[in-house]
Amino acid sequence: MQIDRFVEKNVVITTVKGRLDSSTSPKLDEFMAAIPEGSSVLLLDFAELTYISSAGLRVVLKAAKLAKGSGVVLAICGLIPPVHEVFDVSGFSTLIPIHPNRDAALATLG
Amino acid sequence: MQIDRFVEKNVVITTVKGRLDSSTSPKLDEFMAAIPEGSSVLLLDFAELTYISSAGLRVVLKAAKLAKGSGVVLAICGLIPPVHEVFDVSGFSTLIPIHPNRDAALATLG
C-alpha cells in the first residue's frame, strides 16, 4: 500500500494505492490520526485502492469520527465497483459522501 | 524461448534461453536444420534452458544425427540439474558429450 498526501485549495487529499487490509490499515490509521492545521475538507482518493476489508473500513470510520469531532468534512472519491460494494453493504455509503472521482469531489467540496 | 548463435574460433555456439517443449522446439529444429558452412563443432549452450521435454530431446537427437552425418561434432554444455536428469534418463548423456559449462566445452573442443 502507498499513501500520498497533498493539498488543493482548502482540501487535503490523501491517495491510497493498493490494498487496505489488516496488515496495511494501521499505516493509514496513523496517517489519519492528526488533521492537518487549517484544513476544512479531508478527501480520501481511493481511485487506486484495489481492495478493502473490514479492517480498512474500521480506519475510515475512525477518521470520519475524528473529522466530524473537529468540524471537518471527510469525503471519499474514486471507488472501483468491488470496493464501492463493500461501502454499500457496510452502510458507509450513506454515512460518508462518496464522489465518483477527484474532479467531481473538488467541484463539490473545493 | 530465445535462441542466439555466435562463433568462437571453429565452434558454432547456439544458446537457448527458456523452455524447450512441444510449442517452442520447432523453432530450434528450424535453427539447427542447416549446419553453418565451414564449422567443425556445434555447441548447444543450455545454461539458460530451464525446461526440456521429450519434444526438446527430439530436436536435439535430430541435430546430433544431422551433425554426425556431416562429419561435425555436436556437444552440449551448461545443463541445470533438472534438465541434466532428463538427458540421463533418456540415455542421451552417453550419446552426446555434455560439458559442465561453456569454458570447459571450449577447452576440450576449441
Next chain:
Amino acid sequence: MIIDRIDFRLANDLAELGPLVRALDFFGEAVALPPKTAHRLTLAIDEFVNNAVDYGYPDHRQGEITVSIRHRVEHLEIVIADDGDAFDPLTAPAPDLSGSIEERRIGGLGVHLVRTLATSFAYRREDERNVVTLALALDA
C-alpha cells in the same frame, strides 16, 4: 484452462495471509473471475482467517486453518475450517447500519460483509473444527 479446485493449509498466523492473497490473485486471474467475485473471494477468506487467528486460539496454541475453493458452473464454493475454539458466526450480532457517524460503532463488520455478499452461508462444528461453507456468484 480452468482451475476446478484449490485447497490451502495455513498456520494460525496472520503472516500466512500475504502468500495466500497472492495465490487468490493468481487463481482469480487464471480463471478470469469478474472483479466483484474476485474481491468477495479475497474478502471472505481474509475476514474469516483474520477472525480465526484473532479470536479462535486465546491460549495462543498452534492451529491449522484450511481453505478450499471449488469452481462450479455458476458459483464458487468456499470452505474455511479452523481448529480454534467453537464459534458459530451466525450468532455474531448484526451491526447497526443506520445511525450517524458519531453513533456507528467501530468494527463488527467482517461477518456481516461476508454473509451479505455470499449467496449461501452455513456453519457446522465437525471433528473439533469450525467449518464455514459459503457460495459466491460468478455472474457478479
Next chain:
Amino acid sequence: MIIDRIDFRLANDLAELGPLVRALDFFGEAVALPPKTAHRLTLAIDEFVNNAVDYGYPDHRQGEITVSIRHRVEHLEIVIADDGDAFDPLTAPAPDLSGSIEERRIGGLGVHLVRTLATSFAYRREDERNVVTLALALDA
C-alpha cells in the same frame, strides 16, 4: 502457506498448455518445490497432455482432460485423466536407450521419461476415461 491440492480442467487443445504451465510454475514456487520435483511435475503433465491431445482423439472430437495435484508429506500425487480413446501407457514399447546416434530412433521417450522419474505409476480405464496416477518424490 501450503497448497494441498489443485485441480485443472483443459480442452484437448495444445494452446491450453501455456496457462497450465504458468499455473504449475506458480504452484511450484508457492510451495517451494525442489527444482527437480518442479521440473518432473511439469514434464509429467506436459508429456501426458501432449499425448492425449495428439493421439487420443483421432476423429478430432472435443475432449476434456483433467489434472489433479495433491501435495502429500513425502510426495506429490498426480492424476491425469482424459476422455480420449482407451490407451494404456504401460503398453508403450520401451525405447532402446543403447545404440549409436545413427541407430537411436527419434521420439518415443515421453512415457519412458515420466515412468522412470515417478516413484509410482498406474493406469486404469474408468468411466470412459484414461486415468494415469503417479507420484513424484518431494526430496528430489
